[in-house]
Amino acid sequence: MSPTFYGIAGLLLLIALMLQRMPVAFAMMAVGLIGIGVLNSTDAAFATLVDQAWVVSSYYELTVIPLFVLMGNVASQCGMSRDLYAAAHAWVGHLRGGLASATIIGCTGFAALSGSSVASALTLGRVALPEMKRYKYDVRLATGVVAAGGTLGILIPPSTGFVIYAILTEESVGRLFLAGVFPGLLLAALFILTVYIQTLINPALGPRSEKASLKERGSALLRATSIIAIIVVTIGGIYLGVFTPVEASAVGAALAIGVALWRRSLSGKSYRDALLQTVRTTMMVFAVILGASLFSPFLALTNIPSDLATTLTDLQIGPIVLLFIILFAFILLGTFLDGFAMMVLILPIVLPIIQQSQVPAMLGLAGNESDLQVWFGVVMVIVLEMALISPPVGMNVFVVKAVAENVPMKEIYKGVLPFWCAMIVCLVLLVAFPEIALFLPKTMFGP
Numbered sequence: 001m002s003p004t005f006y007g008i009a010g011l012l013l014l015i016a017l018m019l020q021r022m023p024v025a026f027a028m029m030a031v032g033l034i035g036i037g038v039l040n041s042t043d044a045a046f047a048t049l050v051d052q053a054w055v056v057s058s059y060y061e062l063t064v065i066p067l068f069v070l071m072g073n074v075a076s077q078c079g080m081s082r083d084l085y086a087a088a089h090a091w092v093g094h095l096r097g098g099l100a101s102a103t104i105i106g107c108t109g110f111a112a113l114s115g116s117s118v119a120s121a122l123t124l125g126r127v128a129l130p131e132m133k134r135y136k137y138d139v140r141l142a143t144g145v146v147a148a149g150g151t152l153g154i155l156i157p158p159s160t161g162f163v164i165y166a167i168l169t170e171e172s173v174g175r176l177f178l179a180g181v182f183p184g185l186l187l188a189a190l191f192i193l194t195v196y197i198q199t200l201i202n203p204a205l206g207p208r209s210e211k212a213s214l215k216e217r218g219s220a221l222l223r224a225t226s227i228i229a230i231i232v233v234t235i236g237g238i239y240l241g242v243f244t245p246v247e248a249s250a251v252g253a254a255l256a257i258g259v260a261l262w263r264r265s266l267s268g269k270s271y272r273d274a275l276l277q278t279v280r281t282t283m284m285v286f287a288v289i290l291g292a293s294l295f296s297p298f299l300a301l302t303n304i305p306s307d308l309a310t311t312l313t314d315l316q317i318g319p320i321v322l323l324f325i326i327l328f329a330f331i332l333l334g335t336f337l338d339g340f341a342m343m344v345l346i347l348p349i350v351l352p353i354i355q356q357s358q359v360p361a362m363l364g365l366a367g368n369e370s371d372l373q374v375w376f377g378v379v380m381v382i383v384l385e386m387a388l389i390s391p392p393v394g395m396n397v398f399v400v401k402a403v404a405e406n407v408p409m410k411e412i413y414k415g416v417l418p419f420w421c422a423m424i425v426c427l428v429l430l431v432a433f434p435e436i437a438l439f440l441p442k443t444m445f446g447p
Contacts, residue, residue: 007302025287032294067249072114097199097206107149121150144415156184334387
């Protein structure tokens with residue numbers, strides 16, 4: 001039998017294992033080991049396992065994951081997220097749909113600390129949903145804005161999605177982080193516009209709250225100064241070349257712990273909880289990367305990526321149509337695959353197709369492989385965000401459901417639909433104007 005046959009069988013086995021709720025990391029490890037053993041040898045399979053386990057565990061750039069995750073967990077435990085939401089509430093809560101817009105702003109700020117969409121949705125959901133319920137917000141709008149706003153956690157740096165993408169493509173983590181800044185702000189603005197349009201059509205969806213005085217606004221903003229300062233120092237340090245991403249993660253974690261101790265808002269138990277959550281998240285990400293490191297060599301042995309790239313290139317379809325097909329396939333897969341699983345599964349197949357097509361020329365990136373990979377990384381992370389709120393998997397929807405237990409799942413999915421459409425608009429803008437993602441990476445100082 002041909003390698004392609006074994007490749008297709010391996011992909012089907014992988015999907016079957018994930019449908020049986022086997023963790024994606026272990027499913028990829030199992031299929032990768034079996035596949036390499038069949039196409040090469042058992043010795044080669046176990047040698048690859050040992051080698052990749054060592055490479056992944058000793059990869060210096062991966063240090064950013066536990067440190068940035070720790071920074072976000074400490075910020076959550078000591079109440080910085082509540083301060084950020086309170087500041088946003090004070091400034092925009094009196095507007096139509098203001099609490100929903102404040103939730104988006106809070107998610108944007110917390111995303112710059114946590115790097116996790118689930119953490120952003122869970123943290124802001126606990127803070128924002130009771131407030132929106134108190135002001136009689138429509139449950140669809142309230143839950144939808146939390147679920148969608150939480151997805152910003154893997155687009156606005158630091159982002160675990162960008163770290164995994166960087167490992168898979170050998171791209172600069174720092175450039176990817178900076179590439180996510182403007183698209184992240186653009187998507188947040190589109191979410192706020194979505195809230196405004198909905199409440200403009202039906203004001204009852206998002207009633208106004210009391211208008212805070214100028215003194216109250218200033219006081220709320222002052223309490224949020226610490227979290228804003230940490231964001232500016234870490235992301236600004238990477239942009240100016242003062243820190244590498246690893247150094248920035250260490251500085252950010254130290255600043256978060258320092259602020260928590262200064263405010264005396266971090267008890268021994270909460271610090272222990274932050275550490276345990278950091279370990280769990282880090283081990284999950286490392287396991288996914290190790291699984292991808294075993295699955296990718298198997299996929300390469302099957303020749304599926306190169307054969308598919310050649311086939312699509314020979315069809316001579318236009319770059320816009322090709323890109324539309326790829327993005328549509330991503331969105332479709334996102335309805336039943338975990339986002340990170342989709343990245344490690346599909347990226348080795350799709351990226352060569354993009355590189356060999358006319359898409360780089362269409363974008364004005366012909367001959368510049370690094371910029372193309374950075375741009376595509378942003379596009380792919382946005383598609384992952386869409387997967388996080390797409391049925392039936394929709395991890396962020398399940399997180400919001402855990403906070404809003406009395407709201408039916410179908411109501412939450414209806415609530416996220418307008419924001420899902422806003423993500424489509426963001427993708428279209430990134431295709432039309434690639435510089436939205438590439439401006440900061442091109443002008444950054446240092447590696």
